Amino acid sequence: MKIKRPATLALDEILPKKPILLMGSGPVPIPLEVAAANSIVISHLGETMKQIVSRIKLMGQYVFQTNSSKIFGIAGPSSAAMEMAVTSLLWPGKKALVLNMGTFSARFAELAKGVGAEVTEIFPVGLSPFRVQEVKAALENKQFDVLTLVQGETSCGIKNTELEAIVKLAKSFGVRTIVDAVCTLTTMPCPMDEWGIDILMVGGQKGISAVPGVAMIAFSEETFDYISKREERMPHWCLDPRRAYRFWGLGEYHYTAPVPGLLALHEALRLICEETLEKRFERHLTSSTTLQHCLEVMGLELFTPKEFRLNSVVAIKNPDKVVTKELISFLIKNHQVEISGAFGLDIVRVGQMGEQCRHENIKRTLEAIGAGYEHFGVKLNVYSAMIEFEKSRERESALYLSQMISEETKTSMA
Ligand SMILES: Cc1ncc(COP(=O)(O)O)c(C=O)c1O
Structure with a gap:
C-alpha cells in the first residue's frame, strides 16, 4: 500500500501570526x-x-x-x-x-x-x-x-x-x-x-x-x-x-x-x-526583585517564602477560581505573552532567565498578568503595580548611569 503524500503547510501558516513573548520556565527568548x-x-x-x-x-x-x-x-x-x-x-x-x-x-x-x-x-x-x-x-x-x-x-x-x-x-x-x-x-x-x-x-x-x-x-x-x-x-x-x-x-x-x-x-x-557574570547576577537579581515586588503590589501572593525564592523563576499562587490553563491561553491569545503552569501545584510561573530579564519584557508580562487575572474576576491593583515598576526602572537607570560615570572616571584617571 502506498502512503499518500500529505498536503503541506508553510511554517507561516502554523506559527502564531504575532510572535509570542516566552516568559515561562523555558525555553526563553534568545538574542x-x-x-x-x-x-x-x-x-x-x-x-x-x-x-x-x-x-x-x-x-x-x-x-x-x-x-x-x-x-x-x-x-x-x-x-x-x-x-x-x-x-x-x-x-x-x-x-x-x-x-x-x-x-x-x-x-x-x-x-x-x-x-x-x-x-x-x-x-x-x-x-x-x-x-x-x-x-x-x-x-x-x-x-x-x-x-x-x-x-x-x-x-x-x-x-x-x-x-x-x-x-x-x-x-x-x-x-x-x-x-x-x-x-x-x-x-x-x-x-x-x-x-x-x-x-x-x-x-x-x-x-x-x-x-x-x-x-x-x-x-x-x-x-x-x-x-x-x-x-x-x-x-x-x-x-x-x-x-x-x-x-x-x-x-x-x-x-x-x-x-x-x-x-x-x-x-x-x-x-x-x-x-560578565557579576553584572549578569545583578541584572537577574534586580529584575526578579522588581517583578516580585510589583506582583505583590498588584495584590498577588507569591508561592515561595522570600528567603528561598529563586531569581530565575517566580511562582504565583493562583487566586481562587482561576483555572491555570484558561489564564495561560488568555495571555497568549490577547497579549502574546506565555507564562507556565506547574506540575500538580495551583501556581503559575514567570521566568526570569537571560533575555527574559529585560525591562520591556517585564512590563509587558506584568500588564498581561494583571489584565488576565482581572478578566477572570480577580480584583487587583494593576495601576499601582505599574507605577512601582516605573519607579524601579528609574532607580535602576540612575544607578546604571552613576556606575558608568564612576567607571569612566576611573579609566580617565588611570
Ligand atoms: C532544574 C531543571 N532541571 C532539569 C530540567 C530538564 O530540562 P530538559 O527539559 O531540557 O531536559 C529542567 C527543565 O525545566 C529544570 O528546570
Whole structure:
C-alpha cells in the first residue's frame, strides 16, 4: 500500500501570526546573535569546528567557574546531561542519596534507579530548601557514593540556599556530588571549583539564553579520572563522557555534533562573557526583585517564602477560581505573552532567565498578568503595580548611569 503524500503547510501558516513573548520556565527568548548562529551549518570536524569547540570550552570554564578541561556540550536536553552524570557514576551496587524537592530533583532518582543503583530519597520539611543538618543525618546513616541535588527547583521556585555547605559536607563523607544548575547558571553564583562540585550541568534554554536541545556538563578532573578507570560497561554510547572526550578533548569523531546548536551556544557564552557574570547576577537579581515586588503590589501572593525564592523563576499562587490553563491561553491569545503552569501545584510561573530579564519584557508580562487575572474576576491593583515598576526602572537607570560615570572616571584617571 502506498502512503499518500500529505498536503503541506508553510511554517507561516502554523506559527502564531504575532510572535509570542516566552516568559515561562523555558525555553526563553534568545538574542539575535544566537538566532543567527543557529541558522548556520558548517562541517562538524575540521579546523573551524576545533576552534569553535575550544572557544566554547574556554568560555564554559568561565561560566561554570572551573579550571577543569573536562567540559562538554551535549546534543540533547538538560535531562541528557543529568543522564550522562548519573550513568557515569552509578551502576548496580552503587548508592545514591537524592535530595528531592520537586519534579527535577526527583528525576535524578528515576535515572539512578534506571541503572540499578540503590536510591535513598530525602525530602525537605515543608516548602523550604534542604538544611545541612538534614543532609548530615542522612549521610551518617549510610555510606553513599553519590549525592544529587538541584540549585534551583524550577517546578516550585525554591533555591537550595545551603548548596555550598551541602556539597562540602558530602565531600567530607567521601561522597561525589552531581549538581543541576539548569535554571540557575549565570542567574546566580555557582562556582564549581570553589564549592567543590564534582559534576555540574546546564541546559541551553534557560539562564544562558541559548537554544533548547543543547546542554553543557563539566566534570572535575578527579571525577573524570575516576570515570575513565571504571570497568563496568557504560549503558549509553552517546552519553558516555569518555567517548564525548574524543570530540571535546581530541577533536575526533564521536557523533555528528549539533553544529547550529553549538554555534548558538558559542554566541550565548560570548554574550555572557562580554556582560560578565557579576553584572549578569545583578541584572537577574534586580529584575526578579522588581517583578516580585510589583506582583505583590498588584495584590498577588507569591508561592515561595522570600528567603528561598529563586531569581530565575517566580511562582504565583493562583487566586481562587482561576483555572491555570484558561489564564495561560488568555495571555497568549490577547497579549502574546506565555507564562507556565506547574506540575500538580495551583501556581503559575514567570521566568526570569537571560533575555527574559529585560525591562520591556517585564512590563509587558506584568500588564498581561494583571489584565488576565482581572478578566477572570480577580480584583487587583494593576495601576499601582505599574507605577512601582516605573519607579524601579528609574532607580535602576540612575544607578546604571552613576556606575558608568564612576567607571569612566576611573579609566580617565588611570
Ligand atoms: C532544574 C531543571 N532541571 C532539569 C530540567 C530538564 O530540562 P530538559 O527539559 O531540557 O531536559 C529542567 C527543565 O525545566 C529544570 O528546570
